[in-house]
Amino acid sequence: MAIRNIREIGDEVLTKKCKAVTEMTPRTAQLIDDMLETMYEANGVGLAASQVGILKRIVVIDTTGDEPHILINPQILETSGEQTGYEGCLSVPGKTGVVIRPNYVKVKALDREMKPYELEGTELLARAICHELEHLDGHLYVERVEGELMDVDDMEEEEE
Ligand code: NI
Numbered sequence: 001m002a003i004r005n006i007r008e009i010g011d012e013v014l015t016k017k018c019k020a021v022t023e024m025t026p027r028t029a030q031l032i033d034d035m036l037e038t039m040y041e042a043n044g045v046g047l048a049a050s051q052v053g054i055l056k057r058i059v060v061i062d063t064t065g066d067e068p069h070i071l072i073n074p075q076i077l078e079t080s081g082e083q084t085g086y087e088g089c090l091s092v093p094g095k096t097g098v099v100i101r102p103n104y105v106k107v108k109a110l111d112r113e114m115k116p117y118e119l120e121g122t123e124l125l126a127r128a129i130c131h132e133l134e135h136l137d138g139h140l141y142v143e144r145v146e147g148e149l150m151d152v153d154d155m156e157e158e159e160e
Helices: 026-041 123-136 152-159
Strands: 046-048 058-061 069-080 083-087 095-101 104-110 116-122 146-151
Touching: 026 046, 026 058, 046 123, 058 123, 069 116, 069 123, 083 123, 095 123, 095 152, 104 123, 116 123, 146 152
Parallel strands: none
Antiparallel strands: 046 058, 058 069, 069 104, 083 095, 095 146, 104 116
């Protein structure tokens, strides 16, 4: 496994639409392992392949620290409710902003054996699913922020 370089806002690759994965190859399996390692090393809860410069429809998410979800070619089946909260992104370091998301999301995807499965999430997991899937279509959460994008450092000072 290897840590990959996380692309940051302003990098064109983050605005590109990712392509569906048609077969699991050793190269794609390696990419998934590297994405997980890169996400954990950066203390993130999710990472999309485009964030490491690869335009494939692959997302990894782990909102609890010990339950990695691998979503290949994910599609949202159902959403409900609403949550308002702060969001951040490893590709937009040091920033945060308020984004409204559904409170419940049901998604279908392929696992790393390319077997279809469904995943349901509420609260942070629902937020992470929505956030990561938008990366696959070339969108960043900053496009959806209510009000101002803020510096994380300023927020921490306000809390003191
Ligand atoms: Ni992100």
